[in-house]
Amino acid sequence: MSASRKPAAQPRRIGPALPVRMAPLLQRLRRDQSGNVAMLFGLLVIPLAAMMGLAVDFGRVYSVTSHTQAALDAAALAAGRTAQLNSSNPVATASAAATAYFNQAKPRDVVTSTLQFSPNSGNTAFTVTATSWVKTPFLSVLYSIAHKTASQGAPAGCQANGFGCVMVSSTATAALCPSSTCTGNSAGGSNVEISMMLDVTGSMCSPCTKIQAVQSAAKDLIDIVVWSDQSQYYSRVALAPFAEAVNVGALLAPLVRGVPTVNTSSTPQTFTTTTILNDVTQQPTKQWIKYSKASGSGTNTWVVSDRCVTERIGAQAYTDAAPAGASTYVGKGYFGTSTTTSCGVGNHSDTEVNSIQPLSTDTTMLKRRIDKLVSGGSTAGHLGTAWAWYLLSPNWNTVLQAAFPTSYAAGPYSDLTTLNSKGQPKLRKIAVLMTDGDYNINYCKGTEALNSNQTPQIKCNSENGLSQAQATSLCTAIKNAKIEVYTVGFEVSAAAKAFLTSCATDASHYYDATTEVALQAAFRDIALKIATLRLTN
Template identity: 40%
Template structure:
């Protein structure tokens, strides 16, 4: 009799204690899994609550360990803005437990909550794209497709609390400065007729008569909207353009049409994806490869020193700004082979420079800055150095086969080997751009 009474009292209590034990055990497992899922979602590239919720729930299910008989009753993850400008991922989950004790004991589901502050960075990216003649046809189509995907992956639809902007610099034998050309180069004066000094072997006029590298005839070329490399003490830095610090170079294209001014002009930083896609749609393939000029303008587009040139929404932030990443993506399909002297493609200055077009269309003088490879390397080195700290990705699109010189140029220019890509097909070019976008998004959503 005593045993029966004691058992009748103690058994439910023991089962109740077991329920408490299992509840405590499951609550700890649920909290650990929810914390891990929220952290995973916070580190993802998702920018909306529905996407965060999908990612968080998948991670929760993958990590949650349930005791026998327990079931996940509900879970949700939300993206919330904080007063300080950051965002945080909040999560909640409920698990129902099996009941061993009589119903007189409480068997309510266990519920846990978590939140993870999501750090972030603003992003300014310059996309420098090869538009040379060798890109004609399928290569250009592949580039446009890959670049459009890159834009959609890097430039976020949500520009708050962090922005992501991109600039585009098409280049071939030069860079088209568009409506900014007279500001950065100077306004040409009317050339006298017949041409006389200073329009002989000297820039600044609407027409120039120059001494060619070969041939007895002194050709006369018209000025264009394209610009060439900057010379002088600021040739390899981003000091603001001015008469005192040195304007960028002029370009007088050959009259035979072999190296016309590239038709696609520069596009300053913007978060307007339609504008960026439209810019990609203007790309055409023609001319030789003045890669150093492309690098130079890739820097200018994200340089705070050049900010006053651009519209207010396109002005880059200062170097060292908290929560800011500046990056350049440089793409080419061949070695750099074009430099300038006094506004005209220079005579051969190395094994690779001055090889595009007839020597009768080249100036007799060499580039004051040296060959295009050396110029590009110096510019890249200075871009990567403090306080600039620009991250550089390079893409050698070798659709025509191996090109050791192009690979060497880009390998030296990239931040490191992990930032240098060597695709050879349209599909691998797309994959390279996707990998770069993923890495930029990791930088954007990181401390």
């Protein structure tokens, strides 16, 4: 005897199936002649029909709302991505992309849909708002019974055949956020630390619109990558201007190159040709040196700069070891007979001129310092490269914050390879190295060396070799520390282009800018690569 088989359970139906399940009940009530059932049924027909009609109308409105939001999200992301790729005319191209995406994906069961496109002032966030009108015939009947007027601004199609409409308005915003640091939908990313090496040599004023282009480009990058909300993830920027040396400021200089002992035989600005100094033993502790000229007979005398430094020599030349003593100090700089020279650019009473700035989120201050950049001097690119690294190095936190107490400490290197809860690296460190020429000056004992490519001042060769060779070693060490390196060549030679390409993380991280417009586009593209496009509402 075969086992009896129960019918398979039918899936439970909800929503639109409700009127189907109610049909037998309504028919039974309509035929029932007992008591007051017929009268009650008659009274219930209208509200029941209204409820079913309202369910249909609200379902249509909900469907249009969901469909519209999905179309808007796609339109906003399309606008942001298009702006990333078209920096020359981001607003027009972004608006066109948003409109095209929305028109393709918008709901069809509406009377009409209109789109409004609104970029922010920096073209880093794009808001699209859609207004759609949905026909709601059952609601229109209730409105007419209640003597309600038609919705203000409703299109003509909503009035045809007595049908009314409901307006559906939705908004989506796509923003460029530093390494996914936006809050809102799809949030999650990394902390970001960026140092910018900026060439302020004399050739940057040939013509002077070149330095102006750099200033504009650097400020644009700051506007994009330094996000206003630093609560969830931070994004910070440091500045490393360079020419023939690096201006670290009068407070930091003695901490990183040692404190010269005051020369008791004369003031720093006064010397006598009969005074003989044994440079090898006394130069590290004296405010001035006297050494044989690079060419010809006789001697020159130089005074140590109170704010400018040169290259580190010895075992730590190509490391980011903290400057904690004679073996790890960076080099002093001797540039003439004045202690206050700004690294070959001339004397400036404004201490912010061409000075470094450790990591900060103060965009007003960062852009003010960029506006104060002036051009002059030769190209010691290895020094700019080294300081772009030092400003990202946690090993330098103590000494940098001693001179710049409001700056932020650099994060630990371990965070570069540690993933956060979102599956992203906890931290990204990025160096942006920009120059407009071949590196051409290096030092011996803090003075332009005999083997320098410019105008040697001293009769000894650089302990570390030529500037580009030193920069090559520094680039390798920086990349080995897991720091991402972007390089930008501004109207550079073929040799400089080859060097900068090799210095970058890879070939895609090098930008060959042949015009001022191309330079600004390069910085913006770097900023947009650092930033991530996210929906924020």
